[in-house]
Amino acid sequence: xxxxxxxxxxxxxKVCKPVRNFEILPAIVEGLFETMYEAEGIGLAANxxxxxxxxxxxxxxxxxxxxxxxxxxGKIIDSRGKSTFDxxxxxxxxxxxxxxxxxxxxxxxxxxxxxEKIQEFEGLAARAIQHEMDHLNGVLIIDRIPxxxxxxxxxxxxxxxxSAKSLKRExxxxx
Numbered sequence: 001x002x003x004x005x006x007x008x009x010x011x012x013x014k015v016c017k018p019v020r021n022f023e024i025l026p027a028i029v030e031g032l033f034e035t036m037y038e039a040e041g042i043g044l045a046a047n048x049x050x051x052x053x054x055x056x057x058x059x060x061x062x063x064x065x066x067x068x069x070x071x072x073x074g075k076i077i078d079s080r081g082k083s084t085f086d087x088x089x090x091x092x093x094x095x096x097x098x099x100x101x102x103x104x105x106x107x108x109x110x111x112x113x114x115x116e117k118i119q120e121f122e123g124l125a126a127r128a129i130q131h132e133m134d135h136l137n138g139v140l141i142i143d144r145i146p147x148x149x150x151x152x153x154x155x156x157x158x159x160x161x162x163s164a165k166s167l168k169r170e171x172x173x174x175x
Contacts, residue, residue, distance in 0.1 A: 001035045008160065016047050033059070045132045054136050076133055078106035086098055089141050103126065
């Protein structure tokens with residue numbers, strides 16, 4: 001399992017590197033899923049676990065139709081429609097925001113074996129992919145809201161950032 005990186009850590013603001021070595025992915029993916037399940041999330045990008053790689057996992061946990069995904073080196077190549085939905089983020093604990101995103105996307109990615117695929121997604125799957133791709137491109141949900149709305153949560157953001165910095169100091173001391 002990994003420790004989830006919170007707002008304020010610089011890795012959340014950088015564009016992640018493409019994956020070149022697919023042999024190391026199974027263990028990393030297993031750790032990402034374990035971390036995501038422990039935190040009760042539906043998606044987790046590698047940089048949220050402190051890893052600089054274009055990789056994320058999603059489990060929409062739908063009772064009638066389970067949808068588990070592993071995406072490597074993804075890129076949204078088309079989108080259409082609009083919908084607004086209440087989103088949370090494991091790197092921004094306790095914050096939920098109304099975020100407007102395209103309803104449908106066409107997504108190009110590689111699977112765990114490096115095979116390239118192109119697939120269309122809609123609804124929650126499309127939203128989750130866009131959310132995780134934002135992470136891998138250094139974008140957070142707070143960047144997708146109006147500045148007036150961001151002012152309202154500024155105190156919460158400072159608190160998360162402060163605790164992320166003290167957590168980082170604790171890690172250094174433990175090492």
